[in-house]
Amino acid sequence: MRTKSLKKNKINVVTLGCSKNVYDSEVLMGQLKANNKEVVHEEEGNVVVINTCGFIANAKEESVNTILEYVQKKEAGDVDKVFVTGCLSERYKPDLEKEIPNVDEYFGTSDLPNLLKALGADYKHELIGERLTTTPKNYAYLKIAEGCDRPCSFCAIPLMRGKHKSKPIEELVEESAKLAAKGVKELILIAQDLTYYGLDLYKKRNLAELLQALVKVEGIEWIRLHYAFPTGFPMDVLEVMKNEPKICNYIDIPLQHIADPILKSMRRGTTKEKTTKLLQDFRVAVPKMAIRTTLIVGYPGETEEDFKILKNWVAAMRFERLGCFTYSHEENTHAYSLEDDVPEEIKQQRANEIMELQSQISWELNQEKIGKTFKCIVDRKEGNHFVARTEFDSPDVDNEVLIDATKHYVKVGGFVDIEITDASDFDLYGIPSQS
DSSP: OOOGGGGGEEEEEOSSSSHHHHHHHHHHHHHHHTTOOOEEEEOOOOOOEEEEEEHHHHHHHHHHHHHHHHHHHHHHHHHEEEEEHHHHHHHHHHHHHHHHHTSHHHHHHHOHHHHHTTTTOOTTTTTTOOOOOSSSSEEEEEEESSSOOOTTTTTOOHHHOOSSSEEOHHHHHHHHHHHHHTOOEEEEEEEOOGGGGHHHHSSOOOHHHHHHHHHTTTTTEEEEOOOSSSTTOOTTTHHHHHHHHEEEEOOOOOOOOOOOHHHHHOOOOHHHHHHHHHHHHHHHHSSTTTEEEEEEEETTTTOOHHHHHHHHHHHHHOOOOEEEOOOOOOTOOOOOSOOOOOOOOHHHHHHHHHHHHHHHHHHHHHHTTTTTTTEEEEEEEETTTHHHHHHHTTTTTTTTTEEEETOOOOOOTEEEEEEEEEEEEEEEEEOOOOO
8 A cells, every 4th residue: 555645745637618617727727836836737646626517417427427536546545635626516515515525625616715725725816817828838718707697597607607707907918918928829718708898897898998908918919709698799899800910800609599489588688680680790890700609409498490490590691610509407597497398319409400501511611711821820730730720710619720740840839821722521621831
């Protein structure tokens, strides 16, 4: 049996869920490093911190399975301590403590000082923007706000993240400058809702002003917008996008559905007509914009007619990027009082139909790129390919540009002009431009 006391404490942070969780893990790791703790991300360590996701059924299952996996390692003597933080822990702490008591301690989403204390570290307020980034060195997430004030019926995020709270512009500029100094060239702005940014601090929607401040940060070349809510979208953002070359012609705007009865039940505060007009306004203001959206199928009461309206609308709108999820019936949400009446196989079938349709749209749009040259950022080398992205593509969720590494060399982390030579439904293939 090994002697535990001889083992130096190496803290392994395991991240599950979305980019907001990635950001939170990076802040935690930055704090630990500032306390002279040895910290790693998803590697071997004898103290484990699991940053969980509690958004929908699949994510919760993955989080619980990961906790159980590390508890077994603890019981086997392979790790000494297991701590759990994040959304699942925020939402289900009493249940988890009862069901998985062998975890040393559970923490919520706003418990960072207490978590640090449990890890033998102090929370350092002066560390604005100090993070240990876990993404490739050329891009980083910038969380501009926490929480959400929207009343969407299906969503448990306000339960786990609390009310919307914007970060001051000066703080975000300082954080961005520190990231740029480390070699970050692309900022991906995230929040539960970007369009609400500033309402609490500045008494107005202030995303445009934030963008104008961020474009002045030296070293940052691309700024990308994620998770913009459609209702009350600040249209002055489009003007900044059009006039500022650093703002990518890209927006992630989760629309969830389009049939009016479903939008009403979802409490989205909009209609098919208003949403369609908003997207048309986007296209007029920034003609080159790539629009990414996400949809939910199988919501309670979704009829064949509702689904048909959604499918026809997806065909008409021709989104550059689209993801589709099946509805997950979540406790303590407004929709939980409704009957989850769409059978699982129908939900899945509808999601597959939407994604098949999108696959065809994406293939057609990608064919139009063949022969054109795009400025790309190179994220990594994988096997025999360098993997890059255009400004119209976000990491992990969108198209990638593959460059044959046996024939061409490009610098990982840098920008390069790539001529597109071929395209599939979700990938582009290219060679470095000779110009």
